Amino acid sequence: MSVIRILGPGCANCAKTANLIAEVARELGVDATIEKETDVATIMKYGAMSTPGVVIDEELVHAGGVPTVEEVRSWLRVH
Numbered sequence: 001m002s003v004i005r006i007l008g009p010g011c012a013n014c015a016k017t018a019n020l021i022a023e024v025a026r027e028l029g030v031d032a033t034i035e036k037e038t039d040v041a042t043i044m045k046y047g048a049m050s051t052p053g054v055v056i057d058e059e060l061v062h063a064g065g066v067p068t069v070e071e072v073r074s075w076l077r078v079h
Contacts, residue, residue: 002032002079007043007053007063010036014052016066021054024072032076 004021008014018034025032037043037055046055050064056079062071 002030002057002076004032004034005037005046005053005055006034007037007046007048007055008051010038011051013066017052017054020066020069021072021076024069025076028073028076030076 004025006014006018006021008017014036018036021032022034024030025034043051043053046053046060048055048060048063052062052066053060053064054062054067054075056075061075
């Protein structure tokens with residue numbers, strides 16, 4: 001099971017990112033836990049200089065803006 005963290009203040013783009021990742025994970029049959037991280041110190045620990053950020057299994061894979069469906073699919077196939 002993958003742990004996916006959405007980094008950000010809880011903005012609309014953070015919610016869109018979380019929903020998109022959940023939808024693609026279901027589509028691909030990936031067992032994943034999605035967590036939202038709003039603590040600024042923790043977000044900075046991952047090196048995300050803009051949000052929303054996406055961390056999969058403790059690796060920052062995206063920062064800034066809502067990712068595309070194809071980006072999410074590629075991340076979930078690798079992890």
